[in-house]
Amino acid sequence: MPITPQYVESIIEKERPDGIMLSYGGQTALNCGVKIDEAGILKKYGVSVLGTQVPGIMATEDRQRFKDSMVKCNVPVLKSKTVHTFDEAKKVAKDLGYPVIVRVAYTLGGKGGGVASNEIELHEIAGRGLAASLVGQILVEEYVGDWKQIEYEVMQDYSKNNVIVCNMENVLSMRVHTGDNIVVAPSQTIDNHEYHMLRSAALRATKHVGIVGECNIQFALDQASDTYAAIEINPRLSRSSALASKATGYPLAYMSAKIGLGYSLPELVNTITKKTTACFEPALDYIVCKHPRWDFTKFELANRSLGPTMKSVGEVMAIGRKFEEVLQKSIRMLDVGKDGLVLNRQNGESFNDEQIEEHLQTPDDNILYYVVAALHKGISIEKIYQLSAIDPWFLNKINNIVEVERRLKSSTLDHKLLSDAKKFGFSDNQIGRAVKKDGLEVRKIRKDLGITPVVKQIDTLAAEWPAQTNYLYLTYGGTENDIFITKKDSGIIVLGAGPYRIGSSVEFDWGTVNMVWGLQDGGEKNVVVVNCNPETVSTDYDICTRLYFEELTLERILDISEFEQPNGVVTSVGGQTANNLTPKLVDSGITLIGTSAENVDKAENRSKFSQVLDTLHIGQPSWQAFTNITDAKNFALEVGYPVLVRPSYVLSGAAMKVVWSQTELKKFVNEATIVSPDHPVVITKFMLDALEVDVDGVCDGENVAIGAIVEHIDSAGVHSGDAMMCIPPWRLSNKIIENITDSTTRIAKEFNIRGPFNLQFLVKNEQAYVIELNIRASRSMPFVSKFVKVNIISLAAQAILGKKISNIPQEMWANTGMHGIKVPQFSFMQLEGADIVLGVEMQSTGEAACFGNSFYDALSKGLTSVGYNLPKTGSALVTIGGVENREKLLHTSALLKSLGFKILATETTAEFFAEKLGDVTVVHKISEPDRKPNISDLLHEKKIDFIINIPSTSTLEKYVGMLYDEYQIRRKSLELGIPVLSTIELAESFVKTLEWLQKNETSKKPLESYKDII
Structure with a gap:
């Protein structure tokens, strides 16, 4: 169920718990906990908060209370003031002097915040920040971008015994959010005095606020003046907590939960040593490096610069004995096609000194590679430090890597050089590239020399x-x-x-x-x-x-x-x-245990897979494999545009594109070749207006167990990871389901699958076409497993071990008596400039699944879970490109009107709907600010509750004939927290959900209460 006060209260009312923990579900749980406490729900049902109490949470999350608390316990803070309007923000910024940083109360990852260099930038940042805040509050603060960023993880019990579990240093300065920063533990460039000065401040702050359990406190440090300031406290388990826990081996979440239950630190035994207590501060005889992973390539219009708003989607952690070693290890761990900091297969563009200096001053996801480029060009470490604010210690370590690279390129590969290179984190592939050998050849050489890791x-x-x-x-x-x-x-x-x-x-x-x-x-x-x-x-x-x-x-x-x-x-x-x-x-x-490598390759290689389907006489879209662009163009002309370019061995549709013209074809084929260089690119006919279906299952080589046939709510053209999905299918005929079941069984047996698999189909005109087979676990398997109450991966483990799964029902999904919906979660808000229109390349960063007695029961909960507001009345802006799309949404718009919603529309759309529906209010485009009423004004005045915005093109491929106006509407709405529905299917489902909610209450019961199938 959604983590909202309404649903949490229903659970409390039913379960009558004695206590509730608020610190383990991130910002969502924390904000919900504050709301249910303020609403008197906890008091009403006699529920105690275990761990940090709500006043303690508010003292850290509310920017003004945090500032006041720090002053009271003698911990310095930066000059700042909390405000609730842009006019107040403008006055504070003028007093402080630009640049200023805007921080948003009760948000995660710097959401909605930013650095403003002038009043125009402040207007934009303050607007989105106030919209993003739970309490409509932002902090305008002096900007100290060149100071160091140091963090402490603190554990404290009810008796206020506290310890520092981990101390961490951010390699990039305060210019960059810690979630986007490269972080090392323990800190490397602060001295004993600075360490203990900040340590004492962390312990004082934690005691004063009343933390019970674990928290993370961040400091800004100016070494030149021996000045520091507390930036924020996170009174919950966070990304930094996970990093600190894994970096030290100290189980923070476990210890924090025990403390919440009333245990003291001296009572708790360290679970890894089983000899010491939890009040022993960990000691590290190694160094750890956390490196963020960004996926900017998925977002064509996104701004790649790094700042106070977190943009990374994941992170890795490397452990070693040298900073150089862990830095290069962490880069390899990112799985972005790089073997380390230097000597990569593609070393990127060549930049002149001026360009390098500009990139050092305004960091983006390639900041470390610009440092290397600067060192290659002979720019001094002092100058790089002045431009980037990266401590000279780190720059010298990066220079050590560059020096080993130089030695590898210019010297004979002997025992000393090879040993040094490995200690400095060089992979066999990097060394091979320097000495013109294959990575496996280098492996053999070093093993012969007795150089192996311990x-x-x-x-x-x-x-x-x-x-x-x-x-x-x-x-x-x-x-x-x-x-x-x-x-x-x-x-x-x-x-x-x-x-x-x-x-x-x-x-x-x-x-x-x-x-x-x-x-x-x-x-x-x-x-x-x-x-x-x-x-x-x-x-x-x-x-x-x-x-x-x-x-x-x-x-x-x-x-x-x-x-x-x-x-x-x-x-x-x-x-x-x-x-x-x-x-x-x-x-x-x-x-290998499981399906053979030969059969995995047969499925992953687009050309081989398509040939197998032809042999089995199983339908698929017209396809062909190509190694040259001329043949590709001829095929596209033969089957007709649009066509789909599909590389092999990729995840989330990387470099997969729908191509609408010959002009685009060459560009996208080249991109696909870069992503999958060792395999031919396959081009298939792209089928418009088709349904898409996923099948998750397990095979033991003979028996096939289908976990579920999962239908996408969005039409084909939206990547399966971005599509809303439902079980059971809601539009498929019995004939199609039988066809899909038969094809799935035959394919699984043909590939002699032993373990999990996922198969994807298109359905059009009562015909099913196979588009993809993944012989591995899929991202929908947890959802399917929860729906059918059978663990698909546990079954797969049996198959992998050679056991039979013949006693499993064939259609587990068909008899549960409930409906399940999986809804994607996007992070467009954090990615400045990114457009929300979906396509064949995946863009979502998470998902929620909800279950209900009916399709709309489950869907309403799913939409609520990922942040959609489901209004009972209000105004909807409808802006639809193309007569065909308007015709398709005519019934939905009529339903919306009948539900009591006021319809606003741009001129052309309004003209079409007024003729069919009667009264429609005309509004004017953002690009026409002098014409009133204007969409921009209405958005800022919160007079629009949600938007149906179908792009001008009749397809979903992004940016093809897309009007900039439409993009501006979507982007502005996103920043102001107004839901935007950008596909016809989503708009129809959303409006029908609103209709359902006017007549029905959502179900509020545990998953176990639905009908079991076995």
Whole structure:
């Protein structure tokens, strides 16, 4: 159910709990907790808050209360003032002097905030910030962009015993939000005096505010003047908490929950050492580096610059003995096609000094590569520091990497040079590129020279007490292994999914963890996990027999496999990252458990897969594989535009494009070739107005269990990860369902699948066409598993272990007596400039699933969960391009009017609807500010409740003939928190949901109360 006061109150009323914890569900849970307390709901039902109390939460989340609290406990803060209007903000900014930074109360990731250099910028930032705030409050603060950014993780119990669990330093200065920053632990460039000055301030602030459990406090530090200021306290588990927990091995969430229940720090035993108590502060004999992952390439109009609003979608954490080592490891972990900081396959554009200096002053996601470019050009470290505000210590370390690169290119590859390169974090591929050898050749050379990594353990104590742990990493900065593996210790290695990104989020980690548990339930004693994402459950050391917090690269998996000597490796639950390693691991002699590498390749290679479908006489859109543009153009002309360009071995539709003209074809074919260079590009006929269907299932080689046939609410053309999905299908005929079931069974058997799989279909004119097979866990499997109450991955684990799944019902999804809806969550607000129109390349960063007694019951809850406001009355702006689209939405618009909504429309749309519907209010475009009433004014005055904005083109491919006006409406609405419906199907479903809500109440009951199927 949605995390809103209405739904939470219904649960409290039914369950009558004694206590409630607010600190474990991020900003959403925190804000909801404050609201239900203010509404008197907790008092009404006698529910106690466990952990930090609501006044403590408000003292950190409300900007004015935070400032007052810090002053009272003698912790400095920056000059600032809280305001509730733009006019107030303007006055404060004038008093402080530009630039100023705007911070928004009760928000996450710097949402809605920004740095304003003048009044025009302040007007825009203040407007969106006030709209984003739970209480309509922003803080206008002096800007200290060049100061250092230091963080402390603090644990405190009810008796106000407190300890510092971890101290972290941001490599980039206060210019960049900590979520977008490269972070090291422990801090590297502050001295003992500075460390303890900030430590004391952190402990004072935590005591004064009344934190119970865990919190993160951020400081700005100016070393030149020995001045510091508290920036904010997060009174909850956060990204920084996850990082600190994984960096130290100290289980913050577990300890925090115990403290919330009333335990004191001295009472709690450290779960990793089992010898010391929780009040021992961790000691690190290694260095950790957190590196964010951005996915700007998915958003054509997005501004890539980094600032006070977080834009990254995931992060990785590398562990090692040198900063140079962990920095290069972390870059490889990002899985963005780079082997490290230097010596990459594509080293990017060439820049002149002026361009480099400009990029150093205004950082974006490539800031480190501009530092390297500056060093290559001989720009001094002092000048780079002046421009970038990156501490000279870090710049010198980056220069060390550049120096090793120079040595590799100019010297003979001997034992000393190879050993140095490995200690400085160079991969075999990087070294190979410098010496004109293949990465596997370099691997052989270094192994012959006896240069191999050692396995070290994390024990939280830097070996101060003897402790045997299963939390491991590999490094070249050691002389011996901390653990030893015997034959009885060998087991199965499960590869995780790496960083969260668009296309791979918590759904794949759910798959990894459930595969581990499924293998253990199946009798496998030793299950080893390899992953590098500090935000995941799979990187909790108590999930598996041994955890390697390591890169998911061929080189590192081979290193671990040689050390572990496993019985096999599972690559089918780590998303595309693990799946792409399948053929390379097999070629290197590693045993795979599950579907054979040959069959995985047959499914991933678009050309081979299409040939198999032809052999089986299973329908698919017209296709052809190409290696030259001339043949591609001829095919497109033959089948007719639009066509779909599809690379192989990609996730989330990377470089997949709908092409409408010959002019576009060459560009998009080239992009697809870059993303998938080793495989032919396949071009298929793009089918307009088709339905899209996903099938999730498991096969043991003989028996096929279909978890669910899942229908997309949006038509084909919206990526499956961005589409709303429903179970059971709501528009498919029995004939089509039988056809899909038959095709799925035949394909699964043909590919001899042993484990999980996902199959995608298009449906048009009562015909089903196969478009894609993924022989791995899919992002919809957690949703399907919860719907059918059968763990799909547990079944897959049985199949992988060679067991049969013949006793599983064939149509699990058909008999549950409920409806399930999965709705995507987008982060367009954080990505300045990004457009919300959806296409074949995925853009969502998360999802919510809700269940109900009917389709609209579930949908209303799903939409509420991801932030849609579902008004009972009000005004709707309708702006639709093309007569055909207007005709399609005529019935929906009429329904909207009958529900009592006032319809506003731009001139052409209004003219069309007035003729059919009667009274429609004409409003004028944003580009015509002198014409009133104007859309821009109405948006700012909050006189529009939601918008139906269907792009001018009759297709969903972005930016083809799209009017800039439409883009401005969508972007402005987004920044002001007004829902925008940009597909016909979403608009129809949304309006019918409003109709349903006028007559019905949503169901509020636990998932278990719905009908079980087995």
